[in-house]
Amino acid sequence: MHEWALAEAVVSAASKLAGERGLGKITLVKIKVGELQQIDLEVFKFALSQIAEKLLPEAGFEISVERAEFRCRACGRTWRFRGEELDPEIREAIHVIPEVAHAFLRCPRCGSPDFEVVKGRGVWIESIVGEKSG
Amino acid sequence: MIDPRLSVIDERLGRIKRLIAVASGKGGVGKSLIASTLALILSEKGFRAGLMDLDFTNPSTHLILGAESAYPLEDKGVVPPKVRGVSYTSISFFTGGKPSPLRGEDVTNAFIEILALTRWGDLDYLVIDTPPGMGDALLDLLRLIKRVGFLVVSTPSRLSLETIKKLIEILRSVRAQVIGVVENMASAEMKSIRGEVEELGERYLGSISFDPEVEEAIGNPDKLLGIRFAEDLRKVADKLV
Ligand SMILES: Nc1ncnc2c1ncn2[C@@H]1O[C@H](COP(=O)(O)OP(=O)(O)OP(=O)(O)O)[C@@H](O)[C@H]1O
Ligand SMILES: [Mg+2]
Ligand SMILES: [Zn+2]
Secondary structure, eight states, X not given: OOHHHHHHHHHHHHHHHHHHTTEEEEEEEEEEEEGGGOOOHHHHHHHHHHHHHXXXXXXXXXXXXXXXXXXXXXXXXXXXXXXXXXXXXXXXXXXXXXXXXXXXXXXXXXXXXXXXXXXXXXXXXXXXXXXXXX | OXXXXXXGHHHXXXXXXXEEEEEOSSSSSSHHHHHHHHHHHHHHTTOOEEEEEOOSSSOOHXXXXXXXXXXXXXXXXXXXXXXXXXXXXOTHHHHTTOXXXXXXXXXXXXXXXXXXHBOOOSEEEEEEEOOSSSSHHHHHHHHHOTTEEEEEEEOSSHHHHHHHHHHHHHHHHTXXXXXXXXXXXXXXXXXXXXXXXXXXXXXXXXXXXXXXXXHHHTTOHHXXXXXXXXXXXXXXXXXXX
């Protein structure tokens, strides 16, 4: 479960951001999670709440998942990620490092490994909401 | 939108005393063999040593260490498995031996992911094997890990020497630390590059002979540590610690 590592990253980035913007407290962090990351949302939410307890005690977290979409650079075909059709081991590998999708997935039209992840990769902080200190 | 992974990298590497990237610009000069064996030697000396393979499209340290079956533990991140005492990480854990052709953007993303997830814990040394060329891996290394020192590898060939001169120039221009130059695959027939290295104002850390026993020892750390190659590299390692 590396959801914890990602949750730590989110909390650490959000509190740095709060510092930069002079926010005394953060009330909401909006997070976008790429489907390719195949994050267990329950674990992720739990990890966020645990880690945030000290650093961002008033923060709520809003998480949205973005579907993963690929585009072949060779022939232009676009297609969607279908994690449920993959071997558990392969899913696990892509879960840890999404780029290894290039070792296992091919363009359904031309067979090329040269595809781009157009959407649905990574974990992003979309916005934070807080209150100015002092 | 903000990529939160970048904000934990320093913390993840925070308990590593020294980071050494083995680089050359030139391909096939022995970077992977030196990086892997150096990590084994440091561990043998009693240091807490780690090895990170940064050659994502052509990893080879797992073959050198015979670590094809090693797999990390997922525990609030990725905990590197130990291979003969060395904390080890490579993309090969996750590609299952399949080719993974990656463009620059993917190389960068995979690197950031590994840096953000890996829990190295306390280490005295982290050795980093780098791919050939002066491309994404080198630029990302310089951008993401500020305190890395470079151990530059060259063969006695002029072609290799010219390449490391360019690498050193780049490293100097960004004020990266050049630890020194190791001459690999030295032989009696070839003139040493020691003079040229010293003329450049860099430290010549020693030469490693071409050792026909290397091939047999690949995949077997014990054997690797027992051959001439390792004996020569130990003298280099003594100058690093
Ligand atoms: N001192 C040596 N004596 C004999 N063989 C050597 C020596 N050093 C390296 N080799 C061999 O040379 C080949 C290239 O070594 P290695 O893969 O470590 O180079 P590299 O610089 O990492 O290559 P790349 O640029 O492709 O990553 C390997 O087969 C390795 O076993
Ligand atoms: Mg190599
Ligand atoms: Zn295609």
